[in-house]
Amino acid sequence: MQRRKAQPIVVNKEDGNFREALKLYESKQYKKSLKLTDGILKKNSNYSEGLALKALLLHCLNEKNESEIYVNRAITKNEDSPVGNHILGILRRVQQDYRGAAHHFKKALDNGSTNKQIWRDLSVMEVQNRDYSSLAKSRHAYLEEFLGYRANWTGLAVAHELNNDFGQAEKVLTKFEELATDKLTEAEMYEHSELQLYKNHIIAKQDIERALKDLNKLDTFDKLDELELRATYLMKLGKSKEASKVYRELLKRNPDNIKYYTLLEVSLGTLNKSGKFRDSLYQKLAKFYPKSDPPAFIPLTFLKSQDSLFKLRVEEYLLKNLKRGVPATFTNVKPLYKDQGKISIIEEIVLKFLEKSSEISPIVYVWTNYFLSQHFLYKGELSKAKNHIDLAINHTPTLVELYILKARVLKHYGEFIKAAEVINEGRLLDLQDRFINSKTVKYYLRADLIDKAYETVSIFTKNDNSVNGVKDLHLMQASWFIIENGESFARLSEKAESLEESKRFKGLALKRFQAIVKIFEEYYNDQLDFHTFCLRKGTARSYIKTLKWEDQIFSSPVYMRAVLGASKIYFNKFDNEKDQVVEDDSVEVKKNDKKAKKDKIAKQKALESERVKHIAYTDDDDVFGELLIDSKTPLDDFQNKFFNHLLEQGSDKIITNDLQYNLQFRLKKVALAIGALGKLKKLTNDQYELIPAYVLNLKNNCEKGISSILAEKGIEKNFNIDFNKVDEFIDKYTQGDSIESTWGLVELYKLKLESIDNELILSKIEKKLTKLQPYEVLLIKSVL
Amino acid sequence: MAQPIALDDLTVNNKEVLRKINEVVLPTRYPDEFYSKALQSGELVKLGDEIPVGAVKAKLIVPQHHSVPTSIYIESIAVLEPYRNFGIGKKFIQHLEEQAKISYIHEITAHIWIKQPEILEWYQKQGFEIKGEVENYYKDQKLDEPTAIAISKKF
Structure with a gap:
């Protein structure tokens, strides 16, 4: 009895200590805090808040496994504790498990937590999780508690917008504007200006007419945006004449923005007029803006190559650029190369100009050859491309740009090592040029000269405590390097002399691909701070853009390359191991003991120096990616570590569905594989070159029974095939001379059906090979 | 090339340009040491122009029993073929003269290969005069006729 009576006092004392421990946690004194917490738990091992805090502290002290044990204990003792849930929410947030964090924060509030700041923490988690309907509720609850801050009003408005409730969003913004009338200080004017435009954007989502009226009343700092919005609204309201005036004003502000010219034409309704008519419009504009490129260039895009006016204009344009020795002349006209007729006219003009170019100045001769080399490279006429760049280099061997182009030409020849040597020669001429340094590194990696690449890239990196810059490049998120490095390892694994070496390169490749995933996950997680920061600064418009950008980062090209690279290794591993019993190679060591021991030591030494070279992170205990390549579940790993992000954000990409097919086929999920094929068909307008290979694979290689019946039905539903005329079906998808169509046949051939x-099939492939570029031929031959 | 010719310093980052130009233009080969020491030549080594198409390297000559240099000797001078007659070489000579005058030196000297009369002509246009022939000067370079002409410009 006595003990029970005394309990509240003890608890109170414990509460005091507990508060003290929390304070210590907040000031990052984890060890001291843990000591205090342990003291509390010794007296009362049922103290669930204490258990939760201990879990958090253990995590912070890097005792990850221990930490989870205490999470479970805390939940078992009292799963509804508001304070306990708050702490567990914080733990999950630290662990970047934002869904878990939201769950605990919500639970803390539901169970009557008096700490209203949790609403804010919760809403940050909800926007991170894109749980927009809950977000609006949380932002609302938080605003109710703290009405005095504009950021909270903005936060609620943004939440409504994200939840597609524009009316509510507008109401919130208007309400604050009313409350704040005449109370804003000078320092708050920028925020006010931003939010006025934000509100205008919200109005436009509902009613353009009203948005235009609102815009006319505004006087913000962002004049450019005001003008662009006004023009857009006027266009949408059909007042194109007024819009054209605004576009002319925009052109006056920036006559180099190609977009304004097109929009001006849209507003003037001239896009359907004759070439001659439109040309005269641009002649006038060119008089206004003689130094701007677009009015001179745009006519070249719409004039037809048969039109004599095209020849006249393109000649003017090319000669003006070439005579001034503009290095980027080719880049400027490249958009015209979609039109064969235009290509030959350009070729004729520039070849003629080359003859007299050196009379103007020697450097004009050089840049003209530089142009022609790029021109022929584009056309796939490699020997001509090489000839022109050689002329330029022999003429002026001190110009760095020429070596970059020559290396590119050699790359198309498939001469990767020679290409790397040439670009390095250029690099030596200007060691402080970081661009050519990076390019050289890329070429070394394409040639699989890893050591050279590391050595060269390390000239520009921070190499503290490491033998090269690999670690720094990971820290700096230099994904261009990491992906090339990974792809190079993957190639090396194919070329490796022993199985052991091949496996090591595969591990390293996966390690790099995994590093790309990590970088993109960091990009995604880095949003976290912006959910509060942007609202405080009032930059709601840019904030929304950032969110939309984050919603598709996992479909960026670099990320897709990493997934693709990983897929090849994992699929290959799965295919090779599925029919095999894992060999036990420990038996052989005993034979010839001494020699074996010696060999082993030498090997280990060599391995150690390799290890030091490839270190990507501080305290990395898996430099070679052995944990990745030794996976017992390659398909699951591929899905969870690489593919799911892409599937989530890039489901409408061809590559996503191609991988989905390949994955699901291996997982024996025929329905999903068929689904992916159907999507590929839709995305490519039924032109995907790999469809024959995939369809026939499904038809022939599914397990007998339900799988094969499903496959038959799926194929029948999606594709119109007469299996007596399979050749016609194959030809339909693999015509033409592109590398893609060749791939389609190669994949089919590899099935050996x-x-x-x-x-x-093989003879068709070989016929196609004669039409491909040398490097493409190499690529195909390497897998045949 | 209407703009005045700009001379550029040789630095650790562009030192390979000197080698490139010399190797492309000159019949003689220089040892690696020549290039590795080039960075210490200060104002006596220069590249020209905006895009480097020419290079000069010279040194001070201190005769025996003298404590101060009495002449500047041109070790290498070269302009890429297409860029000649634009005044880049002339600019190099002018620059060396200016450097000479700062140090109270009144002579620039050089050797040229006997088989390159057009080079001699160019030097003469810059105000150089023949001092005499030096037999076997280019013996180590394995040129088919190893005789050099010694030339000098006094001012």
Whole structure:
């Protein structure tokens, strides 16, 4: 009885200590805090808040496994504790498990937590999780508690917008404006200006007419945006004449923005007029803006190559640029190269100009050859491309740009090592040029000369405590380097002399691909701070843009390359191991003991110096990616570590569905594989070159029974095939001379199906090879 | 090339340009040491122009029993073929003269290969005069006729 009576006092004392421990946590004195917490728990091992805090502290002290044990204990003792849930929410947030964090924060509030700041923490988690309907509720609850801050009003408005409730968003913004009338200080004017435009954008989502009226009343700092919005609204309201006036005003502000010219034409309704008519419009504009490129260039895009006016204009344009020795002349006219007719006219003009170019000045001769080399490279006429760049280099061997182009030409020849040597020669001429340094590194990696690449890239990196810049490049998120490095390792694994070496390169490749995933996950997680920061600064418009950008980062090209690279290794591993019993190679060591021991030591030494070279992170205990390549579940790993992000954000990409097919086929989920094929068909307008290979694979290689029936039905539903005329079906998708169509046949050939004529396929491939570029031929041959 | 010719310093970052130009233009080969020491030549080594198409390297000559230099000797001078007659070489000579005058030196000297009369002509246009022939001067370079002409410009 006595003890029970005394309990509240003890608890109170414990509460005091607990508060003290929390304070210590906040000032990052984890060890001291843990000591205090342990003291509390010794007296009362049921103290769930204490258990939660201990879990958090253990995590911060890097005792990850221990930490989870205490999480479970805390929940078992009292899963509804508001303070306990708050602490667990913080723990999950630190662990970047934002869904878990939201769950605990919500629970803390539901169970009557008096700490109203949790509403803010919760709303940050909800926007991170894109849980917009809950977000609006949380932002609302938080605003109710703290009405005096504009950021909270903005936060609620943004939440409504994200939840597609524009009316509510507008109401919130208007309400604050009313409350704040005449109370804003000078320092708050920028925020006010931003939010006025934000509100205008919200109005436009509902009613353009009203948005235009609102805009006319505004006087913000962002004049450019005001003008652009006004023009857009006027266009949408059909007042194109007024819009054209605004576009002319925009052109006056920035006559180099190509977009304004097109929009001006849209507003003037001239896009359908004759070439001659439109040309005269641009002649006038060119008089106004003689130094701007667009009025001179745009006519070249719409004039037809048969039109004599095109020849006249393109000649004017090319000669003006070439005579001034503009290095980027080719880049400027490249958009015209979609039109064969235009290409030959350009070729004729520039070849003629080359003859007299050196009379103007020697450097004009050089840049003209530089142009022609790029021109022929584009056309795939490699020997001409090489000839012109050689002329330029022999003429002026001190110009760095020329070596970059020559290396590119050699790369197309498939001469990767020579290409790297040439670009390095250029690099030596200007060691402080970081661009050519990076390019050289890329070429070394393409040539699989890893050591050279590391050595060269390290000239510009911070190499404290490491033998090269690899670690720094990971820290700096230099994804261009990491992806090239990974792809190079993947190639090396194919070329490796022993299985052991091959496996090591595969591990390293996966390690790099994994590093890309990590970088993109960091990009995604880095939003976290902006959910509060942007609202405080009032930059709601840019904030929304950032969120939309984050919603598709996992479909960026670099990320897709990492997934693709990883897929090849994981799929290959799965295919090789599925029929095999894992060999036990420990038996052989005993033979010839001494020699084996010696060899082993030498090997280990060599391995150690390799290890030091490839270190990507501080305290990395898996430099070679052995944990990745030794996976017992390659398909699951591929899905969870690489593919799911892409599937989530890039489901409408061709590559996503291609991988989805390949993955699901291996997982024996025929329905999903068929689904992916259907999507590929839709995305490519039924032109995807790999469809024959995939369809026939499904038809022939599914397990007998339900799988094969499903496959038959799916194929029948999606594709119109007469299996007696399979060749027609194959030809439909693999016509033309592109590398893609060749791939389509190669993948088919690799299946070695009995039901098709493989010799015929092979002869078709070989015929296509004669039309491809040398490096493409190498690529195909390496997998045949 | 209407703009005045700009001379550029040789630095650790562009030192390979000197080698490139010399190797492309000159019949003689220089040892690596020549290039590795080039960075210490200060104002006596220069590249020209905006895009480097020419290079000069010279040194001070201190005769025996003298404590101060009495002449500047041109070790290498070269302009890429297409960029000649634009005044880049002339600019190099002018620059060396200015450097000479700062140090109270009144002579620039050089050797040229006997088989390159057009080079001699160019030097003469810059105010150089023949001092005499030096036999076997280019013996180590394995040129088919190893005789050099010694030339000098006094001012």
